[in-house]
Amino acid sequence: MEGTSLPSTDTMYAALCERDASFEGVFVAAIRTTGIFCRPGCPARTPNPGNVAYFAGTAEALHAGYRPCKRCRPMAPAGAAPEWLAPLLAEVEADRTRRWRDRDLVALGLEPKRVRRWFLAHHGMTFHAYQRARRLGLALGALQAAGADGSDAGPRADATISDVALDVGFASESGFREAFGKLFQATPTASRVGGRIEVGRLTTPLGPMLFGVLVEPGGRESLVLLEFTDRRALEGQLTAMVKRTGAVLAPGSDQTELAAELCDQLAEYFAGERRDFDLAIGAPGTPFQEQVWAALQAIPYGETRSYADIAAVVGRPGATRAVGTTNGKNRIAVVIPCHRVVRSDGSLSGYGGGLWRKQALLDLERGQASS
Ligand SMILES: [Zn+2]
Structure with a gap:
């Protein structure tokens, strides 16, 4: 841990x-x-x-x-970076919001496999994972600085978003917001709701999490995202959420009542004092996905179900694999308890937030459920 x-x-x-x-x-x-x-x-x-x-x-x-x-x-290895890598590192620093693809590496005369191996050896992550971390860190750093997470975990809690936008190299606050939008760009689909999604950060005993609260034009609030910040799929989830809702991402906007309630309820949950969440949630998806996510919410605290169990509940026995995939696409970790789904033999299988977290959540719930 x-x-x-x-x-x-x-x-x-x-x-x-x-x-x-x-x-x-x-x-x-x-x-x-x-x-x-x-x-x-x-x-x-x-x-x-x-x-x-x-x-x-x-x-x-x-x-x-x-x-x-x-x-x-601290990102450089103990010695200097090798000469062949220096041009890439310089470019990455010059435009920290740029999204690099293998063909961009090739254009710089670099072999993607070699770059991957070097980053794995020196940073324990691939170049793509490193970039994701930088982009997300850039966005989250500004969020924290704006005091949006309401905790004291972040740097410069008293600075304004505009101070930090300038500090991280943007010419203005609007420039920062635009770049943030570019990082998580998506074209809304037909089912638009509009409104804005307040994006913020909170801390838990299992690490920092990113949350998204959708505020509809009429003022209705719902939780649409809750995920550990190191999750690989996080950018994709943000993008999917924008597509599904048609709302704009609003980093560092005024804190909603729901966000404050979420922080309180999560604190109670991690303290072993809460078994069920009482929050308005929004998890739009295909009809099958929505059925599976609803079935997950019906698994009682402290218990587990197999993928086959869930497939049977939604009336699709045999769709075990599809259930597994859908389970992994859950965008509201912990609150929609996808961690309560295990293999038929009881062993743990994939969890987007990492198996150690799945184990920790189950241990927490078992400890409390047996008392
Ligand atoms: Zn230093």
């Missing part, structure tokens, strides 16, 4: 003060007031202990919305 492999905060803070490079690779330190993260040995001025958040790796820091320090360059 996150955090459990880290040394104590005191130890890490002491390492940071002493610029102890022997902690290199053990943790990275993120500075809430500046929104950047550093190697343990960074020569920059030591921050106030209350302003430091610690992460086991660069991916976690990026996903939490921090960006790498330009002085100690």
Whole structure:
């Protein structure tokens, strides 16, 4: 689980003060007031202990919305990046919202497989995953800075979205909003509802989550997205949501009542004090998808069902695979309990948020259900 492999905060803070490079690779330190993260040995001025958040790796820091320090360059390997990769890294820094495809790499004279191997070896993730982390981190960093998540986990909680838009390299707040829209672009389909989707971030014991609350033109609010920020499919889910609703994404907009209620109920759930959620949710999909998601919500707290069970419930025995796929497309993690679906032999299979999270959610529920 996150955090459990880290040394104590005191130890890490002491390492940071002493610029102890022997902690290199053990943790990275993120500075809430500046929104950047550093190697343990960074020569920059030591921050106030209350302003430091610690992460086991660069991916976690990026996903939490921090960006790498330009002085100690925590994304660079211990030595310098190889010469053949330097032009790519420079271009990535120059336009952080750009979406790179294999053919763009080829155009730079790079072999996509070689780039992939290098990123895997040095960052533990592929180049595409690295880019996703950067893009999402960029967007989330600005959200947190605008204080949209209502928690104290983010950097610069008192800055305005416009301060941070300028800080992360956009000429204006509208420029930032436009770029954010570009990152999660989608063409609405016929079934448009309109309105806006408030996108924000909250923290849980299993890591940060991104949420989306749809506010319809008439003012009706519904939860349309809740997902762990490191989930690979997150960008696709945001895009699907915009397609389904026709609403515009509104990062850092005024906090809705529903978002506040969601934070409260999730806190109760993770404390073992809540078994059912009482929230307006919106999970539009195909008729089959909607049936499956409804069947998931009927699985009681602390219990599990097999994919075949769910297929039978929706009147499609034998559609086990389709149920599995639909389960994986659930956009409202935890609240629509797709983690309660397991293999027929009881073993765990795929979970978008990672199997360790699925296990942790089931353990939490079993512990509470048996008491
Ligand atoms: Zn640094």
